[in-house]
Each structure stands twice: as structure tokens, then as C-alpha cells.
Amino acid sequence: MKAAPYTQILYTLENGVGRITLNRPERLNSFTAVMHEELARALDELEACAGLRGLIITGAGRGFCAGQDLSERRPAGNGERRDLSLMLEKHYRPLIMRLRALPAPVVCLMNGVAAGAGASLVLACDVVVAAESARFVQAFSKIGLLPDAGGTWFLPRLVGSARAMGAALFGEPVSAREALDWGLVWRVVPDAELAAAAEEMAQRLAAGPTRSYAAIKQALHASSDNTLAGQFDLETRLQRELGYTDDYLEGMRAFAEKRAPVFKGT
Numbered sequence: 001m002k003a004a005p006y007t008q009i010l011y012t013l014e015n016g017v018g019r020i021t022l023n024r025p026e027r028l029n030s031f032t033a034v035m036h037e038e039l040a041r042a043l044d045e046l047e048a049c050a051g052l053r054g055l056i057i058t059g060a061g062r063g064f065c066a067g068q069d070l071s072e073r074r075p076a077g078n079g080e081r082r083d084l085s086l087m088l089e090k091h092y093r094p095l096i097m098r099l100r101a102l103p104a105p106v107v108c109l110m111n112g113v114a115a116g117a118g119a120s121l122v123l124a125c126d127v128v129v130a131a132e133s134a135r136f137v138q139a140f141s142k143i144g145l146l147p148d149a150g151g152t153w154f155l156p157r158l159v160g161s162a163r164a165m166g167a168a169l170f171g172e173p174v175s176a177r178e179a180l181d182w183g184l185v186w187r188v189v190p191d192a193e194l195a196a197a198a199e200e201m202a203q204r205l206a207a208g209p210t211r212s213y214a215a216i217k218q219a220l221h222a223s224s225d226n227t228l229a230g231q232f233d234l235e236t237r238l239q240r241e242l243g244y245t246d247d248y249l250e251g252m253r254a255f256a257e258k259r260a261p262v263f264k265g266t
Contacts, residue, residue, distance in 0.1 A: 028112075113137060121156070130185045
């Protein structure tokens with residue numbers, strides 16, 4: 001049976017590198033139930049890809065993601081309340097947890113504003129390259145809520161409690177340059193160079209040592225919850241495994257021969 005077409009994301013998988021573009025530019029790529037379902041389908045394929053080398057996520061149009069489409073959870077006219085936890089459990093928790101667990105780097109190309117859960121999606125990625133015009137907005141307090149989709153976990157770990165608290169309480173925009181200074185993003189590029197940065201990242205991921213990438217991601221994500229002794233244990237186990245890979249031997253040969261390595265992911 002042929003899979004249903006994607007209508008709210010663009011998705012490709014080529015040379016082991018997946019690309020997902022949130023594709024509701026008329027609504028600043030805000031999340032809907034349909035978008036979540038399509039993201040889940042794309043992640044199903046990526047998780048099943050034995051040769052996965054990386055995933056690049058970006059947004060269509062002038063924004064990355066404005067967060068939840070509030071029209072899908074607007075309170076009823078009669079004042080009836082809604083249980084907002086249901087959407088978090090059904091959609092956001094699985095999405096963020098799957099991205100963190102994906103055994104390949106997840107690179108965000110932040111092409112514009114990331115607000116609310118859209119900001120949390122950015123922070124869940126392993127590497128963020130932001131366009132000069134991009135900005136973060138933790139807008140939850142403006143509608144009487146708190147940052148979710150992992151936002152309260154990511155923010156203090158990345159920027160410290162003072163900046164996290166100020167950003168969450170007052171919802172003031174954080175520019176790309178400020179985000180770079182705070183440690184929220186890895187690199188900032190001019191808007192006109194973001195497409196070129198995407199191609200460069202795709203090529204680097206496609207040619208990279210996938211086992212090494214997976215181990216680096218696993219170790220760095222584990223470090224915030226590990227003791228130093230526990231982190232040494234993890235490093236020891238992962239380094240032992242990597243030392244038996246073909247990519248390690250190729251890397252050592254290439255270093256000795258003063259040439260670029262050709263990694264196979266084995």
C-alpha cells in the first residue's frame with residue numbers, strides 16, 4: 001500500500017542524510033496534529049535506515065516554527081477547559097525524545113523565528129546553525145503557560161538559570177547573535193548563506209564517521225545526568241567499541257598518509 005503523501009512537511013532521505021522541512025509557511029510552520037503525524041512517519045523511516053548519517057531540519061518561508069498552532073487548542077466558547085497535557089504526551093514528548101535518541105547528528109538550520117514549542121524543537125537538535133535574522137521567543141508566559149516540549153530542561157542547561165528564568169518569565173526575543181553568545185546555537189550565518197550552509201552540512205554528514213558521531217552524541221547528552229565517574233565508564237565503553245571499527249583504522253591510515261579519510265560507517 002502506497003504511503004500517504006506529506007502535506008505539512010517536506011521529507012527526503014539521500015546518501016544517508018535525511019532532510020525535513022516544516023512546510024506551513026503561511027502559518028510560520030506552526031505545529032498541527034497532522035504535522036506531528038507526518039514527522040512521526042519520517043522518523044520511522046529514519047530510525048529504520050541502517051546507513052543513517054544525519055538529519056537536517058529547517059522551516060519553509062520566513063520562519064522556522066512559531067510553536068503550536070493555537071487554533072487547534074483554543075478554549076471552547078462556553079469556557080470549557082482543555083487538558084493541555086494530552087498533546088504533550090501524544091505528540092511533543094515522542095518527537096523530542098526520538099530526536100535526542102536518533103543515532104545520528106540532528107542539525108537545525110534555523111531560518112527565522114522559533115517560538116514556543118518551535119524553540120524547544122531547535123534546542124532538542126544536536127547542532128544549530130542560525131540565520132542572522134533568526135530569533136528565539138519563549139512566549140508561553142504571554143498566554144499564561146510555561147515553556148514545554150522540554151524547554152524547561154534545555155534552557156537552564158544551555159544558558160544557565162539566570163538567562164533561562166528571564167527568557168521564560170518575560171518572553172523577550174533573543175536574537176541570533178545573542179543566542180550565539182548565550183550558547184544556544186553553534187554558528188550564525190547571513191541569511192543568504194543559509195542554503196549553502198545546508199549543503200555543506202549535508203556533505204559533511206554524508207562523508208562522516210557515523211559510529212563516532214553516534215557515540216559523541218550519546219556521551220554528550222548523557223553527561224548532564226552522569227557523575228564524573230559514570231561519564232568515565234561511558235567513555236571507556238564507547239571508546240572500546242570505536243577502537244574495533246573499520247572507520248577508526250581508516251582514520252589512522254589517512255592520518256599517517258596525510259590524506260582525507262574515506263569513512264564507511266562500519
